[in-house]
Amino acid sequence: MDSPFKPDVLKSKVALLTGGGSGIGFEIATQFGKHGACIAIMGRRKHVLDSAVSVLQSHGIRAIGLEGDVRKKEDAARVLESTIEHFGKLDILVNAAAGNFLAPAEDLSPNGFRTVMDIDSVGTFTMCHEALKYLKKGGPGKGSSSGGTILNISATLHYTASWYQIHVSAAKAAVDSLTRSLALEWGTDYDIRVNGIAPGPIEGTPGLDKLAPKEAKSKMSEYMPLFKLGERWDIAMSAIYLASNAG
Numbered sequence: 001m002d003s004p005f006k007p008d009v010l011k012s013k014v015a016l017l018t019g020g021g022s023g024i025g026f027e028i029a030t031q032f033g034k035h036g037a038c039i040a041i042m043g044r045r046k047h048v049l050d051s052a053v054s055v056l057q058s059h060g061i062r063a064i065g066l067e068g069d070v071r072k073k074e075d076a077a078r079v080l081e082s083t084i085e086h087f088g089k090l091d092i093l094v095n096a097a098a099g100n101f102l103a104p105a106e107d108l109s110p111n112g113f114r115t116v117m118d119i120d121s122v123g124t125f126t127m128c129h130e131a132l133k134y135l136k137k138g139g140p141g142k143g144s145s146s147g148g149t150i151l152n153i154s155a156t157l158h159y160t161a162s163w164y165q166i167h168v169s170a171a172k173a174a175v176d177s178l179t180r181s182l183a184l185e186w187g188t189d190y191d192i193r194v195n196g197i198a199p200g201p202i203e204g205t206p207g208l209d210k211l212a213p214k215e216a217k218s219k220m221s222e223y224m225p226l227f228k229l230g231e232r233w234d235i236a237m238s239a240i241y242l243a244s245n246a247g
């Protein structure tokens, strides 16, 4: 599919994406890169990062992989410092890192619940908090005209209720909530735009592979207005709009 955006719409922007080595995060990284941005991807698994970076570079994208766990404040700080060292500034932070598994509430331990809250919600907050000084108007490489932008990826599970997803639903609800709070506080104080995208079921992602067997996927598409699941590309196009100056 052809992109509806000009190929230089993100030219000279620098983006850091957590969870950028796979799934929706990787597709956003690829499309941001194809539209002119320099890309840093953060993840826990070196081999996933390495292969993602080589794919990005094969498209001619300036990309680096930085190992780190969003649950660790020191990893967040180090990854942000490395991004600045490498590319000189940060314009766009995308929080796409997430953890997931199916578990009935009855069988889910408090630590299982906490683990997903830690990755999705606390991890998103930690990354935003550590990135603030770079994203602020007047931050490194930025000048005083405008601040950067944050994009948080959540889900729609918590809009109603979803079977065996009590932990993820709570975690993604918290992500949506902190998106709104940061948009208010940091938009007003620092000219940082904070937005969220809440994808429904998206084909070809580790999230959906973990959560829905094949039969469930085909049933799901029967309930979709367009009779098909969403695609990673759909989310990446929305992300480009929000991350660009048009957003």
Ligand code: HXC
Binding pocket: 098, 099, 100, 101, 102, 103, 107, 108, 109, 110, 111, 112, 113, 115, 116, 154, 155, 157, 168, 200, 201, 202, 206, 207, 208, 210, 211
């Ligand atoms: C019940 C489980 C469990 C399972 C882990 N736990 N897996 N409980 N069922 N299947 C519990 C453990 O028993 C433990 O609690 C606690 O969770 C921590 O488990 P660890 O294995 O030590 O954690 P860790 O190694 O950090 O792994 C984190 C993880 C894992 C979330 C459990 O799945 C992971 O790393 N996932 C990252 C990749 C991923 O999931 N990507 C998909 C995201 S997509 P106890 O009490 O025993 O100590 C996504 C989309 C959402 O989020 C929207 C979809 C529509």
